[in-house]
Amino acid sequence: MKRLYHHPMSGNSRYIRLILAEYGVDAELEEERQWQRREAFMKMNPAGTLPVLLDEADHPICGAFIIGEFLDEIQGPLMRERRLMPEAxxxxxxxxxxxxxxxxxxxxxxxxxxxxxxxxxxxxxxxxxxxxxxxxxxxxxxxxxxxxxxxxxxxxxxxxxxxxxxxxxxxxxxxxxxxxxxxxxxxxxxxxxxxxxxxxxxxxxxxxxxxxxxxxxxxxxxxxxxxxxx
Amino acid sequence: MKRLYHHPMSGNSRYIRLILAEYGVDAELEEERQWQRREAFMKMNPAGTLPVLLDEADHPICGAFIIGEFLDEIQGPLMRERRLMPEAxxxxxxxxxxxxxxxxxxxxxxxxxxxxxxxxxxxxxxxxxxxxxxxxxxxxxxxxxxxxxxxxxxxxxxxxxxxxxxxxxxxxxxxxxxxxxxxxxxxxxxxxxxxxxxxxxxxxxxxxxxxxxxxxxxxxxxxxxxxxxx
The missing domain is CATH 1.20.1050.10 (Glutathione S-transferase Yfyf (Class Pi); Chain A, domain 2)
Known part of the structure; x- marks a missing residue:
């Protein structure tokens, strides 16, 4: 399963949770306090920002904008009318x-x-x-x-x-x-x-x-x- | 022809000039001093940031990241081996x-x-x-x-x-x-x-x-x- 490092009060994390839910993609939620700059977290995302999505093979995808593009690419075309990005x-x-x-x-x-x-x-x-x-x-x-x-x-x-x-x-x-x-x-x-x-x-x-x-x-x-x- | 609103000392503007040049896409350069918040410029991009690309029909595409995605979409696939974004x-x-x-x-x-x-x-x-x-x-x-x-x-x-x-x-x-x-x-x-x-x-x-x-x-x-x- 995918895993999302997030904070409940981070708008950028919530954005990805909404896309995941709209697309019916399951992800385990892992709360991260980014100000701690935890070593294992900084290794995943050297910028130290939330959210970070780990795919099934533990590849990190870093940052809300970029995760949004990633989810559109892997899931969007399957969603047809419910895709969250237009074609043009x-x-x-x-x-x-x-x-x-x-x-x-x-x-x-x-x-x-x-x-x-x-x-x-x-x-x-x-x-x-x-x-x-x-x-x-x-x-x-x-x-x-x-x-x-x-x-x-x-x-x-x-x-x-x-x-x-x-x-x-x-x-x-x-x-x-x-x-x-x-x-x-x-x-x-x-x-x-x-x-x-x-x-x-x-x-x-x-x-x-x-x-x-x-x-x-x-x-x-x-x-x-x-x-x-x- | 396309038109790019830019500043010569803005790194984000230079990024788009490099992509345009790599892809051989012509664009007229228009120097903009964004701190002036010129009314016509703010109408194109309410965020007031550089760069802004106008397409041939004067549609504004706002912000370096977004223009980069746009150019990849309209031009990238034609570039084959010289495309600046991978497929995966x-x-x-x-x-x-x-x-x-x-x-x-x-x-x-x-x-x-x-x-x-x-x-x-x-x-x-x-x-x-x-x-x-x-x-x-x-x-x-x-x-x-x-x-x-x-x-x-x-x-x-x-x-x-x-x-x-x-x-x-x-x-x-x-x-x-x-x-x-x-x-x-x-x-x-x-x-x-x-x-x-x-x-x-x-x-x-x-x-x-x-x-x-x-x-x-x-x-x-x-x-x-x-x-x-x-």
Whole structure:
């Protein structure tokens, strides 16, 4: 069986869990605290980042974007109508642009502040950067989150799904990233009704269930987190 | 004809120029100063990043990684033995891991300090962040560069090309990123002889010629920059 090294509060890890679930690919989940820079983990992925997928022969495939491409290549063509990437190169480029937006830009500008301060630094030992949350960093993350949610709202308003007419990797990347912030009660859903409608559709998919049962140590989810009719 | 929005001192832009040249695809070059956040440019790429490729029908393809995938899809299969991506999914994942390393990790940890301070901030107006270089940022970039060059040396020592047996997008991503630092005289080639041998092979390719004639305003290249026998 495949094995996925992940963290439950890492949006990039959740993205791969969603693809695996949508494609019905089984993988054992292994929680990794990347800040520990565990030797065996660094050997698999010298960049030290999550997620990492091990295939059946223990070959590591490193990084969310790259695992997403790998799964599309080995599984996508078998999925026919339920493939999460279109066939045409220009459409693929647009899906990848949005995937990249959430795996890199959102991860850096929002999660890198808010999730880092509120979740990861609470789990880190002091000598690896743990400690109480920095309020300036959280303010920056919240300001950025507003801009990103406005962009999601704009996409949701102008398209059926975020990347075009059909559900795609773009929706899973965005929903994975946003779901962590939603867990933390950071999303102002009133402000972006189109984004809310889109997220409600994604959230009710069976693939989303395992994400909704995730727990961060010592930090209960926002009241509406598991509510499909939030 | 295609059009590429780029900056001559952006490693990610140079990566795409190398692929275009290797594949013999013509594109008009348009220099863009991304910190200006020009309205027409932001419309093409809301992330505001370089490079952006416009196809013949003016469809924007945004970001180096994504343009690289696009060019592989539309041109790669026609190139047969000179294709810059392998066929097998696991090998493709390894090429992409290294491409991602240079387009994101190196860009952030090295270019984001050194090229930003020594080139971009010199071209920016003061109100957009321009000014004299910050020496702490440059020190951080130089320390990171040493680590990255050690990794390049290790890859060059254990493989024929950085991603495996054949020249691939991995080599072009690494060489593009490193070439900007080499322009600035920041590479200690004595310290990494295997990396030097690898870079000499890449540098003598015809695709590299246009990079070697690039100039940054007011900043002449290091003495050996255009020397193929450096």
């Amino acid at each position: 190169s220009l459409e693929r480029a647009e899906i990848r642009r949005i995937v990249d937006w959430f795996l890199h830009k959102f991860d850096q500008e929002v999660a890198g502040y808010l999730v880092h301060e509120r979740v990861f630094r609470q789990q880190m030992p002091m000598d690896l950067g743990g400690g109480s949350p920095d309020s300036a960093a959280m303010r920056a993350g919240r300001a950025n989150l507003k801009m990103h949610m406005r962009y999601v709202g704009w996409l949701a308003n102008t398209r059926n799904w975020l990347g075009g007419n059909r559900l795609s990797q773009a929706d899973l990347a965005a929903a994975a990233a946003i779901s962590v912030l939603d867990y933390l009660g950071e999303i102002d859903w009133e402000a972006e009704p189109a984004a809310r409608d889109w997220y409600a559709r994604i959230k009710s998919r069976p693939s989303f269930r395992t994400l909704l049962s995730d727990k961060a140590a010592g930090l209960p989810p926002a009241a509406h987190y598991t509510d499909l009719d939030f | 999914s696991l090998e493709r994942a390894e090429i992409r891991r290294i491409v991602d390393w240079f387009l994101h990790k190196f860009d952030q940890e090295v270019a984001g300090y050194l090229v930003h301070e020594r080139v971009f901030r010199q071209q920016m107006p003061m109100d957009l962040g321009g000014g004299s270089p910050d020496s702490a940022a440059m020190r951080a970039g130089r320390a990171n560069l040493k680590m990255h060059m050690r990794y390049v040396g290790w890859l060059a020592n254990t493989r024929n090309w950085l991603g495996g047996n054949r020249l691939s997008q991995a080599d072009l991503a690494a060489a593009a990123a490193i070439s900007v630092l080499d322009y600035l005289g920041e590479i200690d080639w004595e310290a990494e002889p295997a990396a030097r041998d690898w870079y000499a092979r890449i540098k003598s390719r015809p695709s590299f010629r246009t990079l070697l004639s690039d100039k940054a305003a007011g900043l002449p290249p290091a003495a050996h920059y255009t020397d193929l026998d450096f």
